[in-house]
Amino acid sequence: METGAKTNVLHELITHSAEGTIAFGRTLADLLAPPKLVLLRGNLGAGKTTLVKGIAAAFEAAPEEDVTSPTFTLIHEYRGPRANLFHIDLYRIDTPRELDTLALDDLRSDDSILLIEWGEKFPRFVRERDIEISLEREGENARRITMTR
Numbered sequence: 320m321e322t323g324a325k326t327n328v329l330h331e332l333i334t335h336s337a338e339g340t341i342a343f344g345r346t347l348a349d350l351l352a353p354p355k356l357v358l359l360r361g362n363l364g365a366g367k368t369t370l371v372k373g374i375a376a377a378f379e380a381a382p383e384e385d386v387t388s389p390t391f392t393l394i395h396e397y398r399g400p401r402a403n404l405f406h407i408d409l410y411r412i413d414t415p416r417e418l419d420t421l422a423l424d425d426l427r428s429d430d431s432i433l434l435i436e437w438g439e440k441f442p443r444f445v446r447e448r449d450i451e452i453s454l455e456r457e458g459e460n461a462r463r464i465t466m467t468r
Contacts, residue, residue, distance in 0.1 A: 327468040335461050340366045344373020353402045353430045356447055358438045361454035366462045367436050371406050378402045402432050409437040
């Protein structure tokens with residue numbers, strides 16, 4: 320975690336399957352009530368998109384099976400009755416100029432939740448985030464999920 324980053328741990332748990340990670344995501348609707356900017360941290364394959372499946376289902380924004388990684392499209396939008404979710408992947412974005420072309424500020428509104436993968440590459444998002452969710456592999460299927468404010 321970067322020096323000076325907020326480190327108030329809200330919750331930590333270990334899930335033992337993709338289904339467990341999705342189920343945990345389903346429990347986050349109250350905590351992630353919009354507007355929110357959420358950083359999703361974790362290595363490739365850590366389960367970030369799997370967690371978003373549960374979050375999108377919790378907000379009735381998309382069925383779990385419709386949520387996919389935005390690695391190549393960069394942004395997936397899921398509209399629900401209580402929130403509009405924007406699942407954003409900045410893995411392929413390297414410079415502030417490239418980031419500006421995405422116009423992420425235009426997505427922020429009173430009913431939006433920005434779920435940003437690889438956002439820690441840009442100090443601005445570390446400063447502006449409301450919640451950070453880190454996922455770490457703990458063996459083949461288990462994931463340690465740590466939420467900080």
